[in-house]
Amino acid sequence: MTINFNGDPWGGMNQAAERRRAKDPRHPLVYRIGFAAIGWANNVGHSRFDGLTLAQILADKRGDVPARQTIAKAIRKAKELGLIDPDSTARCLVVSRRVFQRGGRGSYTCDEHGISRSQRVPG
Numbered sequence: 001m002t003i004n005f006n007g008d009p010w011g012g013m014n015q016a017a018e019r020r021r022a023k024d025p026r027h028p029l030v031y032r033i034g035f036a037a038i039g040w041a042n043n044v045g046h047s048r049f050d051g052l053t054l055a056q057i058l059a060d061k062r063g064d065v066p067a068r069q070t071i072a073k074a075i076r077k078a079k080e081l082g083l084i085d086p087d088s089t090a091r092c093l094v095v096s097r098r099v100f101q102r103g104g105r106g107s108y109t110c111d112e113h114g115i116s117r118s119q120r121v122p123g
Contacts, residue, residue: 034083037093045095046110
């Protein structure tokens with residue numbers, strides 16, 4: 001896949017660093033959701049949390065996970081701010097292709113949103 005942002009300048013992103021930021025309770029929850037979306041995004045911009053749940057990723061420094069309602073509110077705010085796409089859920093955060101693209105090896109599927117390898121993802 002060729003990375004193309006319609007002529008806009010772009011640079012690389014360290015997904016491992018974004019995963020660390022997502023788990024860092026010093027950041028506001030809404031931004032941690034944005035970090036998680038990019039940190040775990042696959043080749044079609046859909047996040048897979050490698051056996052974790054979003055609640056586990058967003059745990060505080062004591063390891064306590066946020067309430068489901070708190071996560072839902074933060075996801076809504078992240079959508080409002082354009083950090084994640086409107087299709088995002090707590091099970092799969094989605095990053096717009098206008099913001100994040102990834103090529104090479106990796107997954108091109110999303111069970112949560114019914115995307116298989118053979119389907120084209122709209123830009």
